[in-house]
Amino acid sequence: MAGYSSHHLEAFVDVVRRKSFSSVARNRGLTPSSIARQINALEEELGVTLFIRSTRTLVPTEAGRLLYERSEQILDDLEQAKNAAKSLRDDVRGCVRLSCWPTFAKRCVLPHLPQLLKQYPELRVDLDLSERLHAPALGRTDLVVRMGELTSSSLRASPLGVQRSAIAASPTYVNQHGMPATLADFSSHRLIDKRHTARFMGWRTLLGDSRATLEQTVLQTDDLEAQVEACKAGLGLIFLPTWAFQENARRGELLLIPVDGLEQHSSAEIHLLRNPGKLTASIDAFSRFLRMCVAPHLA
Numbered sequence: 700m701a702g703y704s705s706h707h708l709e710a711f712v713d714v715v716r717r718k719s720f721s722s723v724a725r726n727r728g729l730t731p732s733s734i735a736r737q738i739n740a741l742e743e744e745l746g747v748t749l750f751i752r753s754t755r756t757l758v759p760t761e762a763g764r765l766l767y768e769r770s771e772q773i774l775d776d777l778e779q780a781k782n783a784a785k786s787l788r789d790d791v792r793g794c795v796r797l798s799c800w801p802t803f804a805k806r807c808v809l810p811h812l813p814q815l816l817k818q819y820p821e822l823r824v825d826l827d828l829s830e831r832l833h834a835p836a837l838g839r840t841d842l843v844v845r846m847g848e849l850t851s852s853s854l855r856a857s858p859l860g861v862q863r864s865a866i867a868a869s870p871t872y873v874n875q876h877g878m879p880a881t882l883a884d885f886s887s888h889r890l891i892d893k894r895h896t897a898r899f900m901g902w903r904t905l906l907g908d909s910r911a912t913l914e915q916t917v918l919q920t921d922d923l924e925a926q927v928e929a930c931k932a933g934l935g936l937i938f939l940p941t942w943a944f945q946e947n948a949r950r951g952e953l954l955l956i957p958v959d960g961l962e963q964h965s966s967a968e969i970h971l972l973r974n975p976g977k978l979t980a981s982i983d984a985f986s987r988f989l990r991m992c993v994a995p996h997l998a
Contacts, residue, residue: 705777708770710737711749715767718757790980792821797985799844801828802923802943811992815985822981841982843972844989846900846940859969859990860997862940864900866961867953871933879936881959882906886915889935891926894919902938905961927953940967942996969993 713723720731720738727734742749749763759767799808804826816822827840849856868878872889879885882905890912893901906912917935920926923943930937930944931952937944947953971986 705774707737707741709774710734711741711763712767712770712774714738714750714757715759715763720757791819791984793981794823794825795981795985796825796827796839796841797844797989798827798829798840798842800846800923803844803846804828805924806942806946807993807996808989811988815988819981819984822984824985841973842985842989845970845972847967849970849972854972855975856970856972857986859971859993861966861968862942862997864938864940864965864967866936866938866956866958867930867944867948868936868956869931869933869953870951872930872935873954873956875933878954878956879958882961885936888915890916891918891920891929891935891937892916893926894921900939900967905938945996969997 710723710727713726714720714734717723717726720734724731724734738749745762745766747762748760749766751758751760797804797808805828808826812824816824843854844859845856846862866879876888879888885902885906890902892903902916903912918926918929920929923939926937926939927944927947929935931947936956941948944953948955971989973982973986
């Protein structure tokens with residue numbers, strides 16, 4: 700029933716009941732020809748004739764009677780669905796508390812918040828932007844975004860997607876130092892790294908936690924935006940999730956460096972965690988919003 704408007708189906712039901720285009724038109728404040736066009740559109744979509752028409756009578760065909768029997772239930776189901784959606788919208792209010800990485804929130808969440816708050820004007824958002832992502836059960840947090848492998852937990856986890864990490868450098872750096880092609884080539888390059896390396900991020904994931912790797916590292920910081928800015932300035936190479944610098948790459952400020960053997964180190968799942976208690980309308984709406992707005996950044 701997706702090819703035409705529900706208004707066409709409602710008009711059809713009214714015509715069956717009133718046995719007249721004119722009567723339905725007067726009731727709806729339309730012209731008889733407008734009602735006729737809606738019925739014609741419905742017949743064209745279904746590929747059947749719904750009425751036997753004459754100057755004195757308007758009788759449903761066998762197909763028309765069958766559609767009428769089903770239409771009342773379809774319209775009733777549609778009305779219930781509309782009411783349920785309206786009820787959900789009406790209940791989306793109050794504060795939702797989200798904890799996630801600062802750069803992830805700034806790149807993937809905050810740009811889309813105006814759209815969410817326009818849809819739900821009574822909703823409020825409390826963002827805990829911290830590298831220290833505590834479990835919701837330990838604080839007043841409703842939702843937590845986590846990257847990488849999950850440890851066993853009583854928290855409910857649902858996937859948000861898979862992030863891909865890549866190596867990038869500024870055009871200035873590549874002009875001065877060349878472009879590496881294999882992991883072995885990085886022994887002669889300057890690196891920008893995280894202070895506390897996660898298993899899915901940071902040069903030590905690729906090159907090992909050796910003295911040589913530390914000596915190549917010209918800057919360590921857990922602020923991913925600072926890493927990106929340092930990379931843009933030509934300070935060295937970064938190995939980060941693409942969502943952290945994809946806009947810079949699109950603008951030509953950074954160059955992606957394809958490297959053989961990188962694939963096995965470059966992906967990690969992103970999960971959304973919440974307490975296993977009651978799923979409120981606000982938390983449900985915010986969870987669906989996160990899935991919608993994060994997806995384009997992981998493509």
